[in-house]
Each structure stands twice: as C-alpha cells, then as structure tokens.
Amino acid sequence: MTSFQSTLGEEEGIAEELAAGQREISIAEFFEKNKHMLGFDSGARGLVTAVKEAVDNALDACEEARIQPGPDIYVEIKEVGDYYRLVVEDNGPGITKEQLPRVFGKLLYGSRFHAREQSRGQQGIGISAAVLFSQLTSGKPAKITSRTQGASEANYYELIIDTDSNEPEIKTERETSWDRSHGTRIELEMEANMRARAQLHDYIKHTAVVNPHARLELREPALDEPLKFERVEGASLPAETEEIRPHPHGVELGTLIKMLEATESYSVSGFLQGEFTRVGKKTADKVVNGFRDRHFGREMSWPAPEGVDLEAALTDAVSGKGAKATSIFASEIADVLDSRDLTAHHELVGIVDNVADATEEETGKTFGDTVRENAVEAAWTKMTTGRVGGPGADA
Template sequence: MAKRQLELIPRNEKKERPAKKAASKPAIVRATPKTAAKRAAPKAAAAKPAPASKPIVRLTATDLAARQREISVSEFFTKNRHLLGFDSPAKALLTTVKEAVDNALDACEEAGILPDLVIVISEISETRYKVVVQDNGPGIVKAQIPRIFGQLLYGSKFHTLRQARGQQGIGISAAGMYGQLTTGKPIRIASHTGSKKPGHEYEIQIDTKRNQPVIVSERELDGNQPEPDKEKRAVQRAFDHGTRVELEIEATYKKGRHSVDGYIEQTAMANPHASVTYVAPDGERHEYARVAQELPKAPLEIKPHPHGVELGILLKMLHETKARNIVSFLHGEFSRVSAPVAEEIAKAAGLAVSMSPQKAAREQAESLYKAIQAAKLMAPQSNVLSPIGEELLLEGLKKQITADFYAATSRSPAVYRGNPFLVEAALAYGGGSLPGDELITMIRFANRVPLLYQQSACAITKSVIQTTWKTYGIQQSRGALPAAPMVVMVHIASVWVPFTSESKEAVASYPEIMKEIKLAIQDVGRKLGLYIRRGLREADAEKKRSYIEKYIPHIGIALQEILGIDDKRKEKVCATLKDTLERSRNND
C-alpha cells in the first residue's frame, strides 16, 4: 500500500522539505546622524546623471604642420647626452677629462710641440667637481675660442682624412654643455698664442636652441697663463703659449680601472712622448714623466680612396667639385687615381672625358660608381699613419706593469672601406703583480686614446676571444677571455676609426679590422708560446737534475763499496758527476 502511494507522486514534483529553524536575529544598530548621512550619500551620488564625454578633437593637416619644428643638434644631444658618454656621474667625469686631454694632445702634436699637460680635479661637494686641464700647445686665436667651445659639430678634423684623436667636433663643447645643464655654470677658457701677445679668457655657454655660443664674459690677459688651480701650488706651470680649460660639472669620483685615474695612466702609456701631471680629487699627485724625447711621426692627410666612397657621396662630390671635367675630377678628388686610370674609368662608365661633373645626373653617377668599383686601383697610402711602435709599446708596458715576459708587434697597414688602418699589439705575462687565476686584463686604444667602456661590444675584445690561446699554453674557456697572469694591449691607428657610437668607446667589428687584430695577437701569442714552452722544458729538466743531484752521494757510496775506493776518491767521483751535470745544464 505504501508503494502505491509513492508511485502516485509525480516524478518532477519535489517533496517539501521541513522548514529550517529561524536564524537568530541580528543585533539592532541604531543609526546616528553621521552614519545616516554616509548611507544616504551613495544613493544621492547614484541619482546624479553621468557627465557627458568630451568630443574627440580631430586635428587637420594644417594643425599638424603648425607643430613641426626644427631640432638643433644641441637640443638633440641635450636630451640624449648618454650618446656622448654622459650617462652616469662617474662616466661624465671621465668623459670630460678625456675630451679636454684629447684636444690638448692633438693641438701640441699638430704644432710640433712635446706635450706638457697639467690635470687638476677638485671636489666642491660630493656630487660636484671642478676640472682643469692645461697644455703648452700653440693656443687658440681669439675669434675661434667661442665657436670651438660653444658650438657642437664645429672643428677642423671632420672633413679631413688624417689620423687624430678627435673626429666629430663634438667632445669639448659637449662637456661644456653638460656642465651648463648640471651646474648652470659656463665653461671657462684661457688661451695664449705667444709670450709677446696678450692672452684671452672667455666664459661661454651654449644656446641649445640655435647651437650657438653665448659669451658670458671675456677679458684680455697679460703675461703667462693663469695657474691650473691656485690651491694646488705644487703643480703650477707657466707657459708662453697654450690653453687652459676649466669646467664645473655634476659627477662622482671613483678609483679603479674605469676611472679617471685609469684613463690618465693608460694615456701616459700610449703617449710616451707626453709629460702628464695629475692631481686627483683626494689631493694625491701623479707624475708621468716623458719617456720618448721625440714626437711621433706626424700623420699625413690623404684624399678618399674611390673604393671606399658610396654612391650618394660620389654624387655630392660631383656637384660640389671645382674640376672642369670627369678626368680631372677623378684624378684630383681621389687618391691612387692617375690621369690615365681616370680616363679608363670614364670610358668604362660610358661618359665623355670632357663632361662637366656638375652636370652629372644620378644615372650617370651610378654608371661612374660601378666603373670605379670594377677598376683595379692601388691600395690607399699606408705611410700616412702614426703608430706607437714596438719599442715604445714595450717601454710603456714595462713602465706601468711588472712582469716576467714582454712582447710587441706592429702590423703593416691594411684597408677597410677605403680607409687605411694599422694594428699594434703587446702583452705582459707573469710576475707577482698579475693575478694568475683571473681573466686577463685588456687595454684597448684607438688613435692613442684609451677605450675604457663597452669592452664586450668592441672588435678588439671579440678578436681576443676568438683567438685560440690554448695553442700558446694559456687556459681559455669557450666564448670567454683567457685566464692567465697577463695584460694584452691592442692599438688601432686609422684616418677614420669606425666607432660604434658618438661616445667613441668601442670599435666596430669590420671583418678586415678583426682579421688584422687576430694576426697581431697571434704574432705576440707565438712569442709567448715559445717562452712558456721553454719555461716548461727548463722546469722539467731542473726537476730531473734535482733528482740526480739528490742521488749523487748515494752513487758515490755504492761505488766506494763496489770498487773499494777511499773517501777522498769517492768525493772526487761525486764532484766529477756534479760538474758533468752542471755542464749539461749550461749547454741546455
């Protein structure tokens, strides 16, 4: 009966569940005037209508055109000063000193004067320093001082193909701009061109909108240059001619390989003909005496090589030349192009020999470009470079680094993109001053200027890593610098060093350059390998001799027992054996 009653209930009809027990009533909270106002506020806010969205303003081409502005090079580098090496306070101090020292050395060498430099860095506060660099160069004429120090991309080296430290005309004016941005103070320049002529002192700032110098003050100087720093009486120098540059910048001073101290030490190493006096911010004085009493061979200016000129540059040269015909243009504007060769190139390009270069169209310039690339021309002149030289490389290394073995080499000049360049390498190995369980120390130079940053991005470092050092008895992990008590120094000299950026901290990895670097390193590496193998042989032979010397007395005793000789005869036999051993040692 119970089953039938259950079947009468429809399947989709649920049974009523028993009601749950009533939950306990929550405590009553009485609303105060404040809480009532808070509760009412959201409701009131929700009741307000939503604000209407602002209509999107569409700009016309005229509106966009009105916003276009010309950007001066000073404005660009003001916002992108990291491109020039001013990306950190520590690096800013180094870059400032570097640019001033490079200019001083270039000026002295161009005038045929042995450089005598004074560098003083004074701490004003923890984040502010005054930099003073003084030289005994030819000085600067009055009219040129404002533009050299107060205008970016102004100089004498950009349009010439000649080995020099500076290239772009940016460095020292950029340092002045950095000081102006960080301290608000102008750069101060004092220059004398001779003892019988008055000197001139300027305070200059840069108008970054127009890239023009702004003269804050100027005055005429009588007598010799003012001293580098009145507080540093120990380094006072008076020159009849020369330039003194003073800047106040925001920076930090740190010791180490990548500091100003390391830069000046390496500069003295690569420029043994210069005398450098350096006073650090802590008052410590460093004297780097002149090692070479003669100036290096003066580099010569050359004309561009045709194989290194691109089509756009060729077209520009055609329109700007003063030559009257194509033959005189090729012969006069390029190196290694004689008149007969120029005539052959013109004919190969399908151009009339008497054609005016200024009237050349783009198609004609392209035909001429292809004919130039197909022509067989002599390599650029190689005697225009000024290397340091093997002897001075070794002297510089020995002066700064104590080691057991030194080697140096200077390669013959080579060419990349039509520009001649030359690679020199030197190394110092062993000695107690070099750590044996660390990676080797790299010292890189480009046109005698130390390169302290971006080591891993430099063609020099890549070439050293790609060299098989195990061949010369040096341990090396894959893809890393070798580990040994060794310093490797590489110098690249060229009429145009291909840096990876405007800050000139690393050399671009052109295949021709890397090939020459490897060959130079392999040359000194072979010399090192001979030294290491000879040392190993000598150590092995010495070990064997020590064993023999150890057992000579026992041999004497055995002979005495076998032959029945007396003690005097035994001592004589032992002495003869030792003498024979010593002679064999000397013969080895």
C-alpha cells in the same frame, strides 16, 4: 558621404594644427636630451669622458702646432661643495679670441671633420659636449683661459651653450695675465663622482704609454701625490699626418655626386686621378671606357662610320683563319652595318655572331669567342671614336 568621410570632416584643420607644433631643433638641443650618446650618461662616466675629450684636444693641438719638446698636460679634479671641478691645462698653441667661444660653445664646430687625415678628435663635438654636460648638471659656465704665442695677455671667457641656437652665450670676456707663454686652460664644474677612478687612472696611464713624447700629470682627491708621467728622454713628436684621398670602392654614389659638383677638374679622367687614391691614367681610362660601354654602348645607337675602312679594321682583328674566310667575314659585317641606319652595341654583338656562324658553314673555318669579341671591339671602336661620349671624345 560615408560615415568615415563625415568623421574626417569633423577633423578639418587638424593638419594645420599639427603643423603649428613642428619646429626645427638645434644639434645642441638634441644632445641636451640625449647626452648619453656622447658618453655623459652618468656622473662617473661623464667625468672620465670630459677628461678624455680635453686631453685628446690638448694632444692634437700640441702635435699639429709642433710644440717642442712636446705636450705638457695638467689635469686636476677637486671636490667643491656638491660638484666636482675639472681643470685641464696644456702648453698648446692657444686659441685665437675670435675662435675660442665657438670651439668650446658650439657643437659640431672644428677643423678636422673635412680633413681626411688621422687625428684623435674629428667631429667637433667632444669638448663642447663636456661644456654642455657641465652647464646642465651644475648650472655654471665653463671658464676658459687661452694665450697664443707672442700675445702680451691671455683671453679669459666664461660661457655656456645656448641650446636653442647652438651658439656660445658669453657671460664674461676679458684679458688677463697668465704665467704660460702659450696654451689653454679649461675649468668645468659638474655633478659627478669618482666611482670610475680606476678607469680614469687607466686612461691617463695608457695615454702616457702611447704618447711617450708627452708629459702628463693628474691630481685628484684620493691621491696623496700627483700621478706624473714624465716625457721619455729622446722621444720626439710623431710624424705629421698626411691627408689621404678616398679610395673609389669606399665612396657612396651620393658622395661621388657631391665631389663631382665641387671638383675643379675639367674632365672625368682628371677628376678620378686627382680626387682618389690609387687611380692613375690607365685606371681612370678603364673606368671611363667602362661607363661608355654601359651607357653609350648599350643604350645608344650609332651609324656606321663614314670615310673609315671598317672592313680593313675587321680584317686586322682576325688572325689565323685564312685570307678567304677572313675577307668573307669582314666584308659581310661591314655590309650589314652600312645597310643599317643605327646600331647599338648589343645589336653589333648579334650581327657578328650571325655572320660568324654563316662564315663557318661556308668556309669550314671556326670563328670562336675570341675572334668574335675582337671583331666587335674593332667595329665598335670605329663606330664611336671621336663622337660625343665615344672613346675619342673628351672625358
């Protein structure tokens, strides 16, 4: 035994010791230690990010629910002791009692991640990340009130995120009266400052400009009067977004495999036409045939077709060479293929080239690239049509 092996022996059990220290971490626990990745790297930026996430959620909710005449969003920032209190209130459709804790208390929970349509929010991280930032800096739960259309009372929750499990931990849950017929209100306390006041005002102004159908109001300590942006007269909700299918060029192989596993289509051609944009029958057939050429054509060998006049098909593929030269060319290729047990695509190309060269010497006729390609295509079609993986088989 070498000295190195002896040293290794002294460390017997180190792998088990290391394995004992390994454990799974939740996404909430990860962002708890990496909140800068979500835009909460400082008190100034964190406050602006929290406002943005809440306002974007409100706009998306109102537009999806087609709330008329449009979104009505109220933002208030107050200095309360050592912390800042952020309140964002909207007139959206509200959130059901069953969904509310998870919407605000679970990272990566939302309705838009799998939808291929434009929206401000996508991953289901934003507002729950603001809740996480709030509880980390102030230790206080988020306070949420929400009422759905037609409900007699609103639902009130106080909650935090359990970072070990990425699940909401509800501190208070009750029904409460609220003067809004529908909407959502969130209140967060956080360690923050107003050094990014200019960026905050710019965000509210720019949001109002690009959303003329919305009414926005901001109250914060430095303002003597609320910063209000009224709904533009005649402005209507933007047209509803439509879900789009992906383009084949933008899909990676792994994603394609997952799509194939999940599709309800019975054929590859149907899958391509149904799951991708700008793919019709002609394009789908071209893709399928290209796949066959590559995988069945170059990697699989086929016998000469039985009961098929291969010579006639080859004759039809040749034009302008005269009857005698054409007959010699076609019959020789057919004879060679009939004499072989199996022929692959690249072997067929070689056979056609050899016969063409010999026919040129014998007849003085030129058999160029186009004639040769047509002959290969005609022979290959006859050899593969109707067979497993061939052009005539189900795709």
